[in-house]
Amino acid sequence: MPATLTMNDTDLSLPPELERNLRKRAGQLRMLPAVATEALQIAKDPDCSLSEFAAVVERDLKLASDILKIANSALYSPTVPITSLHRAVVRVGFRECQNLIMAASMASLMNRMSLEHEWIRGVLWRHSFNTALVAIHLNRTFHFGFGGDEFTAGLMHDFGRMLFAVAVPDQFAEIDPLEFEEPEAILDNETAVIGTDHCRLGAWFARENQLPEALIDVILHHHQPNEARRARRLTALIRVADDMANHLQRHEESAGYQPEDNPALPVLKEFGEPGFATHFCEVAPALMQEAQKDAESLMQL
Numbered sequence: 001m002p003a004t005l006t007m008n009d010t011d012l013s014l015p016p017e018l019e020r021n022l023r024k025r026a027g028q029l030r031m032l033p034a035v036a037t038e039a040l041q042i043a044k045d046p047d048c049s050l051s052e053f054a055a056v057v058e059r060d061l062k063l064a065s066d067i068l069k070i071a072n073s074a075l076y077s078p079t080v081p082i083t084s085l086h087r088a089v090v091r092v093g094f095r096e097c098q099n100l101i102m103a104a105s106m107a108s109l110m111n112r113m114s115l116e117h118e119w120i121r122g123v124l125w126r127h128s129f130n131t132a133l134v135a136i137h138l139n140r141t142f143h144f145g146f147g148g149d150e151f152t153a154g155l156m157h158d159f160g161r162m163l164f165a166v167a168v169p170d171q172f173a174e175i176d177p178l179e180f181e182e183p184e185a186i187l188d189n190e191t192a193v194i195g196t197d198h199c200r201l202g203a204w205f206a207r208e209n210q211l212p213e214a215l216i217d218v219i220l221h222h223h224q225p226n227e228a229r230r231a232r233r234l235t236a237l238i239r240v241a242d243d244m245a246n247h248l249q250r251h252e253e254s255a256g257y258q259p260e261d262n263p264a265l266p267v268l269k270e271f272g273e274p275g276f277a278t279h280f281c282e283v284a285p286a287l288m289q290e291a292q293k294d295a296e297s298l299m300q301l
């Protein structure tokens, strides 16, 4: 693959009928409210101050209160409750705060979308959170060095499934029984029935929203991390977390999980410290329990 190739070269166009259905049923497909876009833009400026950033976010009350909730959650465990947005930004860190904006925006988009079967929202939301939190714990335990990108990528990796549920409700059960078994043929099956798969659909949505290219790469390749171009390490991390989250979804506990069978372990191993695979197999169950506990508290958002 030539090094100069970017995600912009990947054709992510949707079958026309699917795109029509989506635009009709999902309505406003913009993920980031205007204030969030402005805040993320400001954050790109290396000279931008925390106060300036917090002042912009504060103009969107829902966004500001979601960030405060996350900063006060078990994920950051402050000793004293945080009540000001400025302190929340200091507490969680500037870079992570940008990811919280994305997370809060995605949470409100998911809540706005209308579904024929309401229970699907909760199931997919739980899977997103479990994956994101397992990714956070993996990143912390094994020092992969991500500063919040793993949280956003975990939350968003399967957003295409939600979009399928919205756009093609009558065919959804056929393509996605929400069993979290994920047989190898899952993407081919989706393409045979709908004309595209949930990875491409999610990536299309991320590009529509001008989200970072690395995030588009993760969403597009999370079932084949080896094919990722710009963010292979993050894609492998998310795939490893995804497999663990699938087990949690099926069994509601880590018991019975076989870490050595994780399909993306060989890819992630390339980026791990010496002895990573052995260490991973030892700590995976405990790490899953931790992530699940955090997910319980954050799901209340």
Ligand SMILES: [Fe+2]
Pocket (backbone or CB within 6 Å): 157, 158, 198, 222, 223
């Ligand atoms: Fe997926």
Ligand SMILES: [Fe+2]
Pocket (backbone or CB within 6 Å): 127, 131, 157, 158, 242
């Ligand atoms: Fe997933």
